[in-house]
Structures are given as structure tokens and as C-alpha cells.
Amino acid sequence: MLSKEKIFDLIKEIPDPEIPVITISELGVIRDVIVNGENVEIKITPTYSGCPAMQQMENDIKAVLKQNGISDLKITTVYSPAWTTDWIPEEAKEKLRKYGIAPPEKTTEDKSWLTGKSKIILCPRCKSKNTKLISQFGSTACKALYQCQDCLEPFDYFKCI
Amino acid sequence: MNHLFTYTLRLADNALVLGQRLSEWTGHGPFLEEDLALTNIALDTFGTATSLMEYAAKVEDKGRDADALAYRRNEREFTNILLVEQANGDYAKTILRQVLVDAYNVLFYTELAKSKDETIAGIAQKAIKEVSYHYRHSSSWVIRFGDGTEESHNKIQDALNELWRFTGELFEQDETELTLIKQGIAVDSKAFQSKWEKQLDELFAKATIKKPETVFMQTGGRKGIHTEHLGYMLSEMQVLPRMLPDAKW
Structure with missing residues (x-):
């Protein structure tokens, strides 16, 4: 049987189904790998409660492990601790920016939005600070829609939660 | 009586019925961004409903899965509150229904996250972030409507x-709630009722609208006694699994 680390290595590079420039491990979805004899359990946590990509991620994990001879597999969903964009490492945020998605700004510790102050979101294309919120909700559950007032490009912002 | 099952199913029914109502706007929103917004909110709400429904099925342990609970119960077996089943009406009505629920949910899930039942607490922790975001959306629209045009x-x-x-x-x-509150599982919603009212009073003041002075509060949802709207909604929601039982995508 493969070790816990080996199994993690196999699945960590699986790309996110909706944002393929980052991996599911960078996203922080994989919470634990438990090896018990021939049985493998992968614990995952959903980004958003209703994120339709979660099923795809489960299928992708199953497919990769099956190719590597692991069939006695259980994938369980854990809710606590709740997923946060704080788990996304800086390198992955940079990949998002290059892909045209503004990464989550700062951390969830920043509560200034509660008092009505909106964060400054940099345009991922021209780095301008002169951007405005078009819609709190965007093309997927994890994103909001912004527009750059300088280069005029609309862009997705990965919501900070 | 299995109080934990009853309680979990109530929460699941509230989320499922509200999610279904919101999803009725998909493709019909007043403009594209709001269409996406309500669809996204519906998706989050369905997500919470799924987690709760799956847990309710597990707690009941009688061979019914989440789908059976959602699609094979009749109107009288649904235990959601009446507010969430009210027809969408115009956009203002949908938004007002949403702000009442969102303001409540932020307070409710914050308390539920401390539940001694670990699964329920975990689902609540997840939901807090989402409903807080929903409240920002619905409350900003209440103000926009209220201080907008006549x-x-x-x-x-x-x-x-x-x-x-x-x-x-x-x-x-x-009895279900009181028993579970004693056990540290359910939320004592009365404890934050005045906070909820104050928060909404402030919002309504900003929006220059007033809540009605004396109102006879309607009740019955938890006992399965619903307004006429739920039956129509369920018939649409359940038609496919009823017509083609066990159909798979």
C-alpha cells in the first residue's frame, strides 16, 4: 500500500475544474488522507456549500487513485474548520492574477467591509487601483464581478471569505 | 419522538424551500447581474439544504436518503416556516423576504455554530460566511428600493x-426546540429576537419604510399547515422524481 504522503502527492496536482490554473491542494480542499490497511479515506471540505465543482473534484480524485491501483476508497466531506481563502498560498494567488482573476485581497481578518468600507481590488491586467464593483456575484459561487476604470476591462474577483 | 431528526429536517426544509423559490428567478432576473446574484444565493442555500437533509436522513436511519426526504414527502410533511414558501411576487417582495431571512440567519447560524452536535455546528460554521454575504446584498437592495423612486x-x-x-x-x-436547547444542540432564537428587530428597524429607517404596527402573526409551518403557495411549488419541484422514480442524470 502507498503511504499517506505518496497518495497526497498523487492527488495534489489535480486542477480545480473551474479555475484550472490552481490545484485542489492549493485551494485547500484536501483536508486529510487516512490510510488504513487497504482502505483509503480522503477528507475534503467544500469551498461553498453548494459549489457544483465539488462532485467533479471527487470524481477526479477517484479517477487518479484508481489509475494507481487504489479502489477501496472513501471520500468524506468535512465542514469544520470552514474553508477560507486564507488557505490559498501566495504563489497560487499570483497564478490567479496571471490568469486574469483578481485574487482574494488580504485576509478574512480584515473586517473593514462590515463598516461599509470597500476593499481596493487591483485590476489583474493593468494593476490599476481604480476599479469598481459591478456585482457581488459572478460567474461562479467564489467570484464577484469588477471593472477596471482605467483599462476598462471587466474582471472576476475571487471573493475573500 | 426523534427531536434531533425533527429539528434538522426543519432547518433543511427552510433552506430547501427558500432555495427553490430563489431558483425560480434563474433566467427571469430583472437584469443579468441580479439574475446571477439570486442564482448564486439559491446555490448556497441548496448547499446548506443538502448538508442538513443528508444529516437528517442519517439521524432518522430508516432507509430514506436526502432525495427521498426532498422529493417524496407531501406538503403536510414539510416543516418549513411559512415565510420562505411565499411566492416570489415582484423583485421587491423577493428581496424583502430575503432580508428578513438573511438578517435572522446571520444571528441564527452564529449561535448554531456553537451547537454540541458537531455535524450541525460544522454546517452552521460554513453557512455563516455565506449568509453574511447574502445579507449585504439583500439589505443594500432594501435601501435602494426604499429611498429610490416613489x-x-x-x-x-x-x-x-x-x-x-x-x-x-x-x-x-x-417541545423539540426546548428539549434540544437544554441539551445545547438547538439555538434559543428568543435570545436574539430583540437584536434582530433592532437591526431591521435601523435598516428600515435608512430605507424610509415602516413595518406594520399591529399584525396577527401567522403560524403553522412546523406542523405542516402551510399557505396555499407550498403545494404548487412542491408539485413543480417534485414532478420529475415522482414521474420517473429513481431517474439518474
């Missing part, structure tokens, strides 16, 4: 007049 002001005021009578149920407690 037409938009009247629409949101009418919605408040019509829906306020369904808010009493948010704070009702029966």
Missing part, C-alpha cells in the same frame, strides 16, 4: 406590509 418605495413598503405577519414563526419554540 414606485420602488411603494413596492418595498407593500412587501413589508404583506410579509411581516410571517416573521413570528422565526422565534417560535416547541
Whole structure:
């Protein structure tokens, strides 16, 4: 049987189904790998409660492990601790920016939005600070829609939660 | 009586019915961004409903899965509160219904996250972040409608007049709740009722609208006694699994 680390290595590079420039491990979805004899359990946590990509991620994990001879597999969903964009490492945020998605700004510790102050979101294309919120909700559950007032490009912002 | 099952199913029914109502706007929103917004909110709400429904099925342990609970119960077996089943009406009414629920949910899930039942606490921790975001959306629209034009002001005021009578149920407690509150599992919603009212009063003041003075609060949802709207909604929601049982995608 493969070790816990080996199994993690196999699945960590699986790309996110909706944002393929980052991996599911960078996203922080994989919470634990438990090896018990021939049985493998992968614990995952959903980004958003209703994120339709979660099923795809489960299928992708199953497919990769099956190719590597692991069939006695259980994938369980854990809710606590709740997923946060704080788990996304800086390198992955940079990949998002290059892909045209503004990464989550700062951390969830920043509560200034509660008092009505909106964060400054940099345009991922021209780095301008002169951007405005078009819609709190965007093309997927994890994103909001912004527009750059300088280069005029609309862009997705990965919501900070 | 299995109180934990009853309680979990109530929460699941609230989320499922509200999610279904919101999803009715998909493709019909007043403009593209709001269409996406309500669809996204519906998706989050369905997500919470799924987690709760799956847990309810597990707690009941009688061979019914989440789908059986969602698709094979009749109107009288649904235990959601009346507010969430009210028809969408115009956009102001949908938004007003949403703000009443969102403001409640932020407080409710914050408390539920401390539940001694680990699964319920975990689902609640997840939901807090989402419902807080929903509240930002719905509350900003209430203000926009209220201090907008005479037409938009009247629409949101009418919605408040019509829906306020369904808010009493948010704070009702029966044997199931009282038992589970003692066990540290359920939320004592009465403890934050005044906070909820104050928060909404401030919002309504900003929006220059007033809640009706004396209202007879409607009740019955938890006992399965619903307004006429739920039956129509369920018939549409359940038609496919009823017509083709066990159909798979």
C-alpha cells in the first residue's frame, strides 16, 4: 500500500475544474488522507456549500487513485474548520492574477467591509487601483464581478471569505 | 419522538424551500447581474439544504436518503416556516423576504455554530460566511428600493406590509426546540429576537419604510399547515422524481 504522503502527492496536482490554473491542494480542499490497511479515506471540505465543482473534484480524485491501483476508497466531506481563502498560498494567488482573476485581497481578518468600507481590488491586467464593483456575484459561487476604470476591462474577483 | 431528526429536517426544509423559490428567478432576473446574484444565493442555500437533509436522513436511519426526504414527502410533511414558501411576487417582495431571512440567519447560524452536535455546528460554521454575504446584498437592495423612486418605495413598503405577519414563526419554540436547547444542540432564537428587530428597524429607517404596527402573526409551518403557495411549488419541484422514480442524470 502507498503511504499517506505518496497518495497526497498523487492527488495534489489535480486542477480545480473551474479555475484550472490552481490545484485542489492549493485551494485547500484536501483536508486529510487516512490510510488504513487497504482502505483509503480522503477528507475534503467544500469551498461553498453548494459549489457544483465539488462532485467533479471527487470524481477526479477517484479517477487518479484508481489509475494507481487504489479502489477501496472513501471520500468524506468535512465542514469544520470552514474553508477560507486564507488557505490559498501566495504563489497560487499570483497564478490567479496571471490568469486574469483578481485574487482574494488580504485576509478574512480584515473586517473593514462590515463598516461599509470597500476593499481596493487591483485590476489583474493593468494593476490599476481604480476599479469598481459591478456585482457581488459572478460567474461562479467564489467570484464577484469588477471593472477596471482605467483599462476598462471587466474582471472576476475571487471573493475573500 | 426523534427531536434531533425533527429539528434538522426543519432547518433543511427552510433552506430547501427558500432555495427553490430563489431558483425560480434563474433566467427571469430583472437584469443579468441580479439574475446571477439570486442564482448564486439559491446555490448556497441548496448547499446548506443538502448538508442538513443528508444529516437528517442519517439521524432518522430508516432507509430514506436526502432525495427521498426532498422529493417524496407531501406538503403536510414539510416543516418549513411559512415565510420562505411565499411566492416570489415582484423583485421587491423577493428581496424583502430575503432580508428578513438573511438578517435572522446571520444571528441564527452564529449561535448554531456553537451547537454540541458537531455535524450541525460544522454546517452552521460554513453557512455563516455565506449568509453574511447574502445579507449585504439583500439589505443594500432594501435601501435602494426604499429611498429610490416613489414606485420602488411603494413596492418595498407593500412587501413589508404583506410579509411581516410571517416573521413570528422565526422565534417560535416547541417541545423539540426546548428539549434540544437544554441539551445545547438547538439555538434559543428568543435570545436574539430583540437584536434582530433592532437591526431591521435601523435598516428600515435608512430605507424610509415602516413595518406594520399591529399584525396577527401567522403560524403553522412546523406542523405542516402551510399557505396555499407550498403545494404548487412542491408539485413543480417534485414532478420529475415522482414521474420517473429513481431517474439518474
